[in-house]
Amino acid sequence: MAESLIAEFGDDAALARAIDRVRELGVRELDAHTPYSTELVRDALGAPPSRLSTAVLVGGALGAAAAYGLEWYLVAHLYPLNVGGRPPHFPLGFVPIAFEMGVLFASGTAFVGALFLGRLVRLWAPVFEVPGFEHASRDTFWLTLKLEPGSANAGSVERVSAELAALGALSVRELPGGTA
Amino acid sequence: MATAKKDPKKSPTGTKTGTSAAKAEGAAKKTSEPDDAAARVAVEGFADSIRLGTESSAMFAKAGGLAVVCLAVSAALGASEGDGFKRWSYGYIAAFGVALAITAGSLFWVCLQHLVNAKWSVVVRRIGELFAANMPLLAILALPVVVPVVLGNGVVYEWADKTKVASEEILKHKSGYLNPGFFLVRMLFYFGFWSILARYYLNSSRRQDETGGSEIAPTMTRVSGPAMIAFGLTITFCSIDLFMAVEPRWFSTMFGVYFFASCVLGVHVTLILTLMWLQRRGRLATTITTEHYHDLGKMLFAFVIFWAYIGFSQFMLIWYANLPEETAWFKQRFFGGWGAVSWTLVFGHFVIPFFGLLSRHIKRSKALLAFWCFWMLAMIYIDMYWLVLPAINVEPDVRAMDLLALLGLLSALVAGAAREAGKKNLIPTKDPRLEQSLAFENI
Numbered sequence: 281m282a283e284s285l286i287a288e289f290g291d292d293a294a295l296a297r298a299i300d301r302v303r304e305l306g307v308r309e310l311d312a313h314t315p316y317s318t319e320l321v322r323d324a325l326g327a328p329p330s331r332l333s334t335a336v337l338v339g340g341a342l343g344a345a346a347a348y349g350l351e352w353y354l355v356a357h358l359y360p361l362n363v364g365g366r367p368p369h370f371p372l373g374f375v376p377i378a379f380e381m382g383v384l385f386a387s388g389t390a391f392v393g394a395l396f397l398g399r400l401v402r403l404w405a406p407v408f409e410v411p412g413f414e415h416a417s418r419d420t421f422w423l424t425l426k427l428e429p430g431s432a433n434a435g436s437v438e439r440v441s442a443e444l445a446a447l448g449a450l451s452v453r454e455l456p457g458g459t460a
Numbered sequence: 461m462a463t464a465k466k467d468p469k470k471s472p473t474g475t476k477t478g479t480s481a482a483k484a485e486g487a488a489k490k491t492s493e494p495d496d497a498a499a500r501v502a503v504e505g506f507a508d509s510i511r512l513g514t515e516s517s518a519m520f521a522k523a524g525g526l527a528v529v530c531l532a533v534s535a536a537l538g539a540s541e542g543d544g545f546k547r548w549s550y551g552y553i554a555a556f557g558v559a560l561a562i563t564a565g566s567l568f569w570v571c572l573q574h575l576v577n578a579k580w581s582v583v584v585r586r587i588g589e590l591f592a593a594n595m596p597l598l599a600i601l602a603l604p605v606v607v608p609v610v611l612g613n614g615v616v617y618e619w620a621d622k623t624k625v626a627s628e629e630i631l632k633h634k635s636g637y638l639n640p641g642f643f644l645v646r647m648l649f650y651f652g653f654w655s656i657l658a659r660y661y662l663n664s665s666r667r668q669d670e671t672g673g674s675e676i677a678p679t680m681t682r683v684s685g686p687a688m689i690a691f692g693l694t695i696t697f698c699s700i701d702l703f704m705a706v707e708p709r710w711f712s713t714m715f716g717v718y719f720f721a722s723c724v725l726g727v728h729v730t731l732i733l734t735l736m737w738l739q740r741r742g743r744l745a746t747t748i749t750t751e752h753y754h755d756l757g758k759m760l761f762a763f764v765i766f767w768a769y770i771g772f773s774q775f776m777l778i779w780y781a782n783l784p785e786e787t788a789w790f791k792q793r794f795f796g797g798w799g800a801v802s803w804t805l806v807f808g809h810f811v812i813p814f815f816g817l818l819s820r821h822i823k824r825s826k827a828l829l830a831f832w833c834f835w836m837l838a839m840i841y842i843d844m845y846w847l848v849l850p851a852i853n854v855e856p857d858v859r860a861m862d863l864l865a866l867l868g869l870l871s872a873l874v875a876g877a878a879r880e881a882g883k884k885n886l887i888p889t890k891d892p893r894l895e896q897s898l899a900f901e902n903i
Contacts, residue, residue: 366782372776372806
């Protein structure tokens with residue numbers, strides 16, 4: 281069974297160094313919990329570009345297309361009226377509503393997407409059981425990692441724990457519930 | 461060469477070549493080792509080529525020659541139409557719009573950098589000052605537009621023709637503003653004011669290069685406030701007088717801002733392409749970095765959107781109000797023969813470059829940014845063509861003389877800027893913000 285560890289650090293630089301070190305040891309699954317967004321930790325974790333921007337683009341495009349379609353269906357298809365000699369279907373005349381709906385759907389996608397990707401709807405996670413973890417939203421920096429039993433480099437739990445302590449971890453604990 | 465120097469009275473031709481060669485030698489020495497006070501850069505460890513040197517006169521000769529040939533051939537083609545330069549004038553006015561956009565845009569841009577005390581743009585500013593200083597040249601190039609009006613010739617501007625004005629109520633009503641005498645006064649005021657302002661910025665900036673006086677930068681900032689207000693008013697009225705007045709029965713209160721969007725696009729395109737040319741010639745090679753291109757690209761991107769916003773606002777108000785005297789203008793452009801050009805503008809001037817310039821990666825790649833600059837330059841011209849030419853052509857009808865006029869005018873601007881650059885600095889060497897500009901990075 282995979283074993284998980286959680287370590288607490290006093291500042292972001294120490295956490296970033298620890299991330300680099302356990303990477304070298306071959307640990308693949310890592311995550312960090314910090315009181316604020318820090319560039320050091322973000323760079324060390326090397327997270328892939330967020331999928332949120334793509335989702336927002338798709339959401340916005342769908343919203344705009346749906347609004348344009350609705351306008352066309354009502355104004356040009358179902359009830360084509362002659363208003364001052366203007367053609368019932370003229371694309372530029374449909375722009376404001378399509379644009380507004382595009383913006384609405386894009387921001388809606390951004391809001392829901394951020395909640396979803398941030399897993400914010402869940403009320404409980406195993407790390408909440410770690411004593412002192414509430415400091416992650418105040419003044420300390422936390423690292424969670426999972427040691428795959430098969431990976432040759434990772435070494436034992438004791439080895440990684442010792443490394444983390446040497447790198448300035450304030451505390452290192454096993455995480456019974458896993459990192460998820 | 462050496463013999464001519466030793467024996468200057470050998471022959472008249474020998475003397476002549478001898479002196480010019482000696483002059484060129486002296487000039488080359490001066491540029492390779494700038495030892496005058498103006499060339500000393502007030503930043504520790506600065507090492508870069510900041511002067512065009514002899515290449516300035518070579519560029520002036522090349523671009524100036526091209527300008528003269530293009531404009532002459534264009535005018536000859538115009539004369540061969542046998543319509544009293546009527547068709548030619550429309551094409552020339554459209555091309556002149558692009559030249560004015562670039563030059564007035566440069567003046568605006570320089571003024572803006574001083575107004576907001578911008579730090580990132582200091583290394584680029586001299587290039588803007590040089591292009592803004594083309595204003596007197598542009599005033600001369602405006603003569604083919606202004607002179608016929610003053611002479612009462614109504615081939616382009618119907619309101620210049622007394623008999624036409626007398627026969628039409630609308631023109632008669634507008635003749636208090638649209639009349640040849642007042643038109644001339646306004647043109648003299650616009651180009652006079654712009655020329656003085658552009659010269660003021662270039663001369664002050666160069667005086668700073670020489671003396672390093674700490675009072676010069678704050679003074680330029682103080683001037684730029686009132687200057688910016690005056691610029692906003694003059695560019696609005698000038699664009700109305702030159703381009704909207706081609707169709708005197710139509711009016712739009714957004715026209716000035718619409719043209720202003722082209723001005724800002726024009727200056728950024730010009731700055732980016734000029735810097736790339738200079739860097740290929742080994743000038744400012746380390747001074748201008750990807751960060752400066754990135755910022756110029758951002759402004760280009762922003763004003764692609766600004767153009768669409770203004771253009772659409774102008775359209776939407778007219779579409780919604782649906783007043784015949786206003787809609788006729790758009791009817792011809794969207795439902796007449798010009799529909800394809802209008803849609804080319806919607807997509808080519810906004811939708812495609814919007815996505816094209818959106819990515820950070822593109823704005824930081826020289827080749828891609830250069831591509832979009834050329835693209836936008838073409839679009840600025842198509843936009844001007846679309847504004848002016850439907851007044852005479854029911855359907856788009858591009859002639860060689862139109863494109864030659866454009867090439868001639870743009871070459872004239874390049875020649876003017878190259879001549880003005882001369883052997884002087886390409887960056888303001890003693891600007892107090894220069895060090896910050898050199899070290900500038902996007903976050």
